[in-house]
Amino acid sequence: MRIAVGVTGASGAIYGYTLIKALTELGIEVHAVYTEMGRKVLEYECSVTLQDIERYAVIYDNADLFAPLASGSFKTGGMVVVPCSMHTLGALATASGRDLLTRAADVTLKEQRKLVVVPRETPMTAIHVKNMLTLAQAGAVIMPASPPFYPKPDTLDQLVDGLIRQILSALQLVPS
Numbered sequence: 116m117r118i119a120v121g122v123t124g125a126s127g128a129i130y131g132y133t134l135i136k137a138l139t140e141l142g143i144e145v146h147a148v149y150t151e152m153g154r155k156v157l158e159y160e161c162s163v164t165l166q167d168i169e170r171y172a173v174i175y176d177n178a179d180l181f182a183p184l185a186s187g188s189f190k191t192g193g194m195v196v197v198p199c200s201m202h203t204l205g206a207l208a209t210a211s212g213r214d215l216l217t218r219a220a221d222v223t224l225k226e227q228r229k230l231v232v233v234p235r236e237t238p239m240t241a242i243h244v245k246n247m248l249t250l251a252q253a254g255a256v257i258m259p260a261s262p263p264f265y266p267k268p269d270t271l272d273q274l275v276d277g278l279i280r281q282i283l284s285a286l287q288l289v290p291s
């Protein structure tokens with residue numbers, strides 16, 4: 116099975132990185148696209164480069180609208196946008212499709228596949244909240260980057276894993 120992962124320039128690059136690794140460990144083919152700010156925040160927050168991510172995923176240029184992810188004929192088991200910036204959230208809510216990430220997410224929705232969006236911002240404005248509502252009404256799963264504390268994580272990795280497990284569960288790849 117293939118899963119698409121879009122990573123934007125919101126804080127929490129570790130979520131995208133950890134999800135990609137977790138999907139690979141489950142034997143899933145990962146097709147990933149980073150926005151320019153997604154790549155910069157990954158390097159800034161995690162000291163990880165896109166070359167490092169290439170060990171786990173096929174990485175596409177976000178400007179390449181000829182890439183397979185831009186077409187509904189390229190079958191995937193769904194897409195996760197994690198973390199999702201307010202900029203990309205707005206683009207998703209208007210079905211902008213101006214770059215590969217937003218086009219791939221729009222394709223996921225139009226093909227009635229599962230789109231999981233993990234927004235990260237605080238506080239949020241009414242514009243942000245309306246954009247989340249628009250996407251939820253279009254069928255997306257809105258899963259804010261708020262990891263659970265009830266597993267009593269001792270480390271940052273355990274805290275991150277709590278959210279990743281919930282994303283994998285939303286994709287029905289692990290039991291809830």
Ligand SMILES: Cc1cc2nc3c(=O)[nH]c(=O)nc-3n(C[C@H](O)[C@H](O)[C@H](O)COP(=O)(O)O)c2cc1C
Nearest residue numbers: 123124125126150152153156200201202203235236
């Ligand atoms: C270190 C850093 C952290 C950021 N964190 C957030 C965030 O949590 N949420 C957000 O919406 N934008 C955040 N931004 C701003 C976005 O990167 C910016 O709006 C950018 O235009 C998003 O572009 P993209 O959606 O194409 O990745 C952050 C920027 C930097 C440099």
